[in-house]
Amino acid sequence: MTSTTPPDVAARVEAYIPRFQLTRLLNQDQAGRRISLLGTIDSKPALLIAERAAFATDNAHLSSFPTSLTKIKNLGANDIYAWFLANSNPSSTNGDVPPDFKLNLIYPCTEKHVKKYSAQGLRIVTETPSTYAKYVLPWIRSQREKGTLNWVFNIIEGRTEQEDVIYRESDPQNGFLLLPDLNWDRKTLTSLHLLGLVERRDIWSVRDLKKVDVEWLKHVREKLIGATTKLYPDVEADQLKLYVHYQPTYHHFHIHIVHVQLEAGATQSVGKALGLENIISTLESLGGGEEAGMQDVSLAYHLGEASELWEKVFGVLKEGGEPDVEGF
Known part of the structure; x- marks a missing residue:
């Protein structure tokens, strides 16, 4: 990056940085990528905000x-x-x-991974109950049949990552476990990000939740919060945010637990994240019996233009076509 500052001014201000004397850390944000420091330069108060530079892309x-x-x-x-x-x-x-x-x-990655992490345009789609039942559910079923959940089952069945499991409540119907999300550095509490995996395999996404599951969801919520605050005493219950993704990256129901100060990127944004409290409230307010659930409501969310769900379902529907369910 080329500076437009006159050379004499640039030389003067560049000389300030080595003379900065730290007093204390004021803040750490953007998941630890930016820090704000209070200090002095030549006995006068100074603020130094440091942020990791962008990667060179040549x-x-x-x-x-x-x-x-x-x-x-x-x-x-x-x-x-x-x-x-x-x-x-x-x-x-x-x-x-x-x-x-x-x-x-x-490693080895798949074409689905390549599409997920590639730069692409986004589209907002509205998934009605009929669209879900007719197109999206068959697509989800096809994804699970490809064996993409092996790593999840490895954890649940105790074959891998058991040293990372920080809480487990084993039961075929009500069991779940808690472990760090792979995107957390495991030390910066304000960017804390944990993952709650349920043991039951009949809930693939938020769409499978029903009124009958409300008490179970409340139990899981309390246990996840309790385990997190016990393991990290400096974090209080009202500093935690619980949410689920729709569409999720993988279709086995799981809950994200993050520090409320973790800056909300794309994964916490409207169109991707659904607050657990709001899900519970929605289920409680639904009419009908215990089998009424999230499959009965319309959900709006964003999709990447390179995603398979956009290419095979919603993009086709937008053009007036009929998705090829048999080709999923």
Whole structure:
């Protein structure tokens, strides 16, 4: 980035930074990527806000990026997923330099992963009960039949990541477990992100929740909050936000538990996240008997234009066509 500051002014202000004397940390936000520091420069008060710079995107830098990392430390691995901490500074091999990268590795990845993480346009769709029953449910069923949930079942059945399970309540109908989300660095409490996986396999998404499940949902909510605040005493119950995704990345019901100060990116935005409290309230207010549920309401959410659900269902419907359910 080219500076437009006159050279004499640039030299003067650049000299301020090495003279900054820290007084205290004021804030840490954007999941730990930005810090606000209070200090002094030549005995006068000063604020220094530091944010990690954007990645260089030229091919030369990107090609050398993996080999430039040092002190790579694995945090966990399950099936095709693994996550790490690493340093970008070559000199960090000596001394106690904290990691400045959180890495997620998917290997071998699928075309679905490639589409998910590619830049793409977004569309808002409204999924009616009939659209869900006729098109979306068969698509969800086809996804589960492809075996994409092996990593989830590995955790639930005790084959992997058991050292990460911080709470478990085992029961075929009511059981669930709690573990860190792979996107959390496991140390910054204001960016805390945990995952609650239910043991029962008849709930694939929020669409499968019914009025009969309300008390179960309340029980799970209380247990998840209780386990989180016990494990992290500096976090109080009213500092936690619980939500589910629709559409979720994988179709086995799970609940996200995050610190309320975790900055809301795309995964917490309207059109992706549904608050657990709102889901419970919706179920309680539905007419009909205990079998009435979220399959009876319309849901609006966003889809990437490269997503399979847009390409095979909603994009086809928009053009006036008929989705090929047999081709899912």
